[in-house]
Amino acid sequence: MTQLALVIDLNVCVGCHACVTSCKEWNTSGPAGAMSDERPYDVNPTGNFFNRVQTFEVGEFPNTETVHFPKSCLHCEDPPCVPVCPTGASYKRKEDGIVLVDYDKCIGCKYCSWACPYGVREIDEKQKVMKKCTLCVDRIYDQSLPEAERKPACVMACPTSARLFGDVHDPESVVSKAIRESGGYPLMPEWGTQPANHYLPRRKTRLRIHEDELERTDNPLKIDRQLPKPDMAEPSLDDVTSW
Amino acid sequence: MNPAFSVIFLTTLIGVGQGLFLALFTAQTYALFGILPEQDSVGFYAYGSLLALVFMAAGLIASFFHLGHPERAWRSAAMWRTSWLSREVIVLPAFMGVLFLYGLAHLLDWKQVLLTLPTGLSINVTVALGMLGTLLAFALFVCTGMIYACLRFLREWHTPLTIINYILLGGASGFTLATIFAAYAAPALAGFFAGWAMIITLCGLVGRAASLFRNARLKPRSTLQTAIGVKHPRIVQKSQGFMGGSFNTREFFHGQTPALLRSIKWMFLLCVFVLPIFFLVSGLATASAALLLLAFAVQYIGLLAERWFFFAQANHPQNLYYQVVS
Numbered sequence: 084m085t086q087l088a089l090v091i092d093l094n095v096c097v098g099c100h101a102c103v104t105s106c107k108e109w110n111t112s113g114p115a116g117a118m119s120d121e122r123p124y125d126v127n128p129t130g131n132f133f134n135r136v137q138t139f140e141v142g143e144f145p146n147t148e149t150v151h152f153p154k155s156c157l158h159c160e161d162p163p164c165v166p167v168c169p170t171g172a173s174y175k176r177k178e179d180g181i182v183l184v185d186y187d188k189c190i191g192c193k194y195c196s197w198a199c200p201y202g203v204r205e206i207d208e209k210q211k212v213m214k215k216c217t218l219c220v221d222r223i224y225d226q227s228l229p230e231a232e233r234k235p236a237c238v239m240a241c242p243t244s245a246r247l248f249g250d251v252h253d254p255e256s257v258v259s260k261a262i263r264e265s266g267g268y269p270l271m272p273e274w275g276t277q278p279a280n281h282y283l284p285r286r287k288t289r290l291r292i293h294e295d296e297l298e299r300t301d302n303p304l305k306i307d308r309q310l311p312k313p314d315m316a317e318p319s320l321d322d323v324t325s326w
Numbered sequence: 327m328n329p330a331f332s333v334i335f336l337t338t339l340i341g342v343g344q345g346l347f348l349a350l351f352t353a354q355t356y357a358l359f360g361i362l363p364e365q366d367s368v369g370f371y372a373y374g375s376l377l378a379l380v381f382m383a384a385g386l387i388a389s390f391f392h393l394g395h396p397e398r399a400w401r402s403a404a405m406w407r408t409s410w411l412s413r414e415v416i417v418l419p420a421f422m423g424v425l426f427l428y429g430l431a432h433l434l435d436w437k438q439v440l441l442t443l444p445t446g447l448s449i450n451v452t453v454a455l456g457m458l459g460t461l462l463a464f465a466l467f468v469c470t471g472m473i474y475a476c477l478r479f480l481r482e483w484h485t486p487l488t489i490i491n492y493i494l495l496g497g498a499s500g501f502t503l504a505t506i507f508a509a510y511a512a513p514a515l516a517g518f519f520a521g522w523a524m525i526i527t528l529c530g531l532v533g534r535a536a537s538l539f540r541n542a543r544l545k546p547r548s549t550l551q552t553a554i555g556v557k558h559p560r561i562v563q564k565s566q567g568f569m570g571g572s573f574n575t576r577e578f579f580h581g582q583t584p585a586l587l588r589s590i591k592w593m594f595l596l597c598v599f600v601l602p603i604f605f606l607v608s609g610l611a612t613a614s615a616a617l618l619l620l621a622f623a624v625q626y627i628g629l630l631a632e633r634w635f636f637f638a639q640a641n642h643p644q645n646l647y648y649q650v651v652s
């Protein structure tokens with residue numbers, strides 16, 4: 084069984100909000116109608132978004148780290164938002180595990196948003212229906228797009244490739260490998276919702292330079308003296324000079 | 327959570343309606359066993375049912391204000407297998423229907439005996455409808471309570487006390503209303519209803535105090551650490567990603583000060599439990615219908631505050647993600 088999902092690499096996310104805007108652009112232009120905004124160019128603008136990027140500070144000054152944290156529906160494998168929906172408007176697709184809302188059935192009772200611990204469902208104040216991330220279900224299967232572009236709009240937009248997309252049930256997929264090899268984790272595991280989306284943690288990035296990388300003691304060129312030792316003032320070049 | 331007045335009115339109004347029906351049928355059951363005198367079918371039971379029906383209908387109307395698409399409300403009966411909201415949507419009109427039939431049976435004096443028990447007790451149409459109504463009234467209390475109690479993240483609600491309190495508070499307000507109704511329609515029963523109203527009110531006090539006690543000691547299970555998955559004792563949000571607010575900041579935060587919350591709590595404890603008992607006792611002692619009416623009015627207003635507090639006190643884990651504007 085397929086479970087499509089996003090894996091978001093917090094180590095490389097720079098908090099640029101490109102995914103937020105491209106998500107809004109794609110989804111507000113779709114057949115489901117606009118994602119409404121109120122006072123978009125006025126004080127206190129507010130509107131409907133599927134994806135938000137938040138920023139957290141970890142640690143105590145001066146030893147702090149800034150963590151940019153993109154958040155959208157996690158397409159839980161056991162989604163608590165689905166069984167509570169009285170109309171069946173909220174449902175999880177068998178074929179690919181995407182959790183969707185049928186905007187023609189939704190009565191706007193907001194009960195599903197109460198049942199989601201992650202705060203990713205937002206009511207559209209004009210259409211009066213519940214909306215949330217669809218994993219760009221109207222993109223990823225679109226045969227008219229080149230295959231490389233059959234990905235969610237946020238994934239396409241991310242300039243640092245912090246967003247990976249794939250089937251987390253396929254152990255060979257890029258997302259499964261990332262989760263396995265880079266310590267991917269789910270959010271709020273305490274509720275047993277089994278989010279399909281995972282996050283990759285911050286990693287320490289260190290450049291370790293060993294002495295023999297500066298002074299190439301094992302360089303055969305230096306040992307058999309077939310070439311004259313270049314002058315120290317000469318520009319150094321790997322495999323040509325000896326330091 | 328940000329309390330929605332549509333839901334506050336829905337839950338309190340139907341609670342009164344269900345409680346009043348239960349009071350009426352309690353009196354009929356007592357009469358059946360000869361403990362209380364028989365009452366006039368039309369003047370007492372039929373009009374009493376009508377009054378209960380008015381409260382139920384008012385609650386139903388209030389509920390529509392909660393929906394973005396009231397014209398699609400019929401769809402919400404679909405998912406009764408999984409959704410308590412859906413179950414409530416089915417049980418509420420079912421109860422209203424039986425309540426209507428119960429009143430009608432009394433109005434038209436349908437007293438055909440359906441069955442005679444070996445003890446000699448005869449079950450007529452009104453008794454059968456009354457028993458069915460009682461079942462549905464309790465089912466409706468359970469559905470309403472479970473809508474909140476089934477949400478495991480909202481730990482303030484995720485307890486059997488939620489359902490118990492819906493039953494007790496609905497019952498208390500219904501019996502209080504029955505007292506004032508009886509003062510006009512069947513003065514002999516006023517004392518009986520007032521007695522039960524006070525007993526249920528006191529039980530309600532115990533139940534509500536227990537939930538207040540429990541909720542004051544809840545430790546949040548989700549933290550910023552689990553919310554973003556960073557294992558560090560000190561995490562602060564610097565930006566929630568937008569400035570002008572969103573559905574998530576409007577729906578889940580009540581925006582009131584802790585001091586206001588505290589005063590609402592004391593106010594409802596006073597209005598739902600203490601004052602009604604005082605007014606019931608003094609109303610009966612002085613045979614004053616006005617005081618009895620006051621007892622119900624105060625208790626109902628108290629219940630509005632109680633329900634407001636019930637919603638406001640629930641702290642949704644999503645709030646962890648929406649702490650700071652900028």
Ligand code: SF4
Nearest residue numbers: 156157159162164199
């Ligand atoms: S993240 Fe929330 S809305 Fe998305 S599937 Fe999970 S519970 Fe449902």
Ligand code: SF4
Nearest residue numbers: 168189190192193195
């Ligand atoms: S708001 Fe819509 S999708 Fe959510 S529970 Fe209500 S009917 Fe279902």
